[in-house]
């Protein structure tokens with residue numbers, strides 16, 4: 001068994017998965033003694049930008065290269081392909097301040113996306129072992145849970161805003177994960193984002209069986225940084241959003 005910890009953030013599109021992921025990476029990256037890998041697993045792409053990293057090569061690029069090489073007869077057997085993949089992956093990792101980043105990229109069609117997801121599943125399995133903490137900014141919706149891309153994840157963190165739709169997607173993800181018995185998490189919970197007041201949190205508590213890990217208020221720093229296209233790693237530590245995220249990571253034992 002690997003002794004690393006894998007966190008994944010899931011939920012409806014636009015609820016704040018990427019923002020919360022970026023704040024988590026910001027805090028994790030401070031642990032100089034630990035090797036951190038951030039995976040941008042949403043084809044809508046965003047984590048790289050939120051972390052101020054420029055991606056030169058994605059998992060989808062690797063997949064395309066591999067197909068080209070196999071076609072050209074440069075790669076045949078499985079062993080060969082495995083080695084090539086290792087090298088390509090290493091090449092696609094963007095090293096930044098205290099963390100490495102890998103982006104899934106944007107496959108052109110649906111069919112490609114299934115294959116990229118299956119490649120991503122293998123990658124998470126192999127690459128994760130080389131890191132202490134892996135954080136996956138997941139795709140919107142339930143597909144990656146359905147396809148068991150998240151099967152090695154330890155902590156599944158659902159993110160939702162206060163909308164009925166957001167909570168409903170979070171509840172559906174739990175349902176799909178439960179049905180898919182082979183997927184087992186050490187913990188599963190909900191981070192509420194863009195909350196206005198405590199009443200909203202209490203109301204939502206009645207509408208989900210998920211434990212609420214924490215709630216982040218509508219935050220002018222996040223808004224402002226996004227407006228200016230600035231990396232969220234620059235958000236001051238005094239920001240309330242940062243302290244909520246810090247508490248969540250602390251209880252998952254990844255900040256020690």
Ligand SMILES: Nc1ncnc2c1ncn2[C@@H]1O[C@H](COP(=O)(O)OP(=O)(O)O)[C@@H](O)[C@H]1O
Pocket residue numbers: 011012013014015016017018019020046193194195216217218219220222223226241
């Ligand atoms: N707590 C917050 N306060 C204000 N704006 C936020 C907050 N969280 C996220 N946003 C904004 O909401 C939008 C969607 O957030 P994002 O993290 O990209 O969502 P997702 O990754 O789930 O699609 C972004 O413009 C982001 O700046």
Ligand SMILES: [Mg+2]
Pocket residue numbers: 017018019042044045046047
């Ligand atoms: Mg996102």
